[in-house]
Amino acid sequence: MVKRLPLTRLLSVFGAERSRIEATIQSRMKTAEAADVLQDTWLKLAQRGAEGAIDDPAAFVRSVARNTALDYLRKDRRRRSIDAEIRELLFDTEDELSPERILIGREAADMLAAAIDALPDQTRRVFLMNRFEGKTHREIAAELRISDSSVYYHIRRALEHLSGMRHHLPD
Structure with missing residues (x-):
């Protein structure tokens, strides 16, 4: 025994x-x-x-x-890699701010907003809580009464969706 x-x-x-x-x-x-x-x-x-x-x-x-x-x-490490990719996608620091760049930026922001709106409700909610409200995975899990792995899944799903639309953004 x-x-x-x-x-x-x-x-x-x-x-x-x-x-x-x-x-x-x-x-x-x-x-x-x-x-x-x-x-x-x-x-x-x-x-x-x-x-x-x-x-x-x-x-x-x-x-x-x-x-x-x-x-x-x-x-x-995975999260920092994804964050760096998103920052690179959203913030192009090599160009000056010209009226044209501002318009292109607004178009890109509108496309990203539409892509976020197209996410499933729970995925969008988790993503916004994490990226825009600054809540940790643990805080989101407690608030929504889901597991940490579910929070990670929803954020990853949202980032993959946003990353997939990268080639559709205006230059």
Whole structure:
């Protein structure tokens, strides 16, 4: 029979390892992001518990924290890449502001507004909350009572739709 590690023991190990984990995470990211990763690690441990035998609970907790941090960094890298693409799409800094450029910009803005309006209701709502109201994925998920992965899905869906219309924008 496999002996299970009690959840309280696993979480107490997390508490004991917290400062070490936090220092490691903060060396790779901002303090606020590190706090989010620590919280997500705690939640993963609390939700998952210890299924099966764990020989070294401290190493297990550090491994969960490391994987959570890597997931966070990957998502952040993807998001920054998409944001850079959208900025490049919307803001052409090489041209002077001439009446012609202003008109072209207004036409592009109208096309983008129409594309956003064409999104499914939930996708549009999530996208606007994130990009125009500045809400985080977690805040949106809590407000709309959906999962973080659903928020990510809707934002990605909106960005793919907007990215796909790039070649239709006026030069």
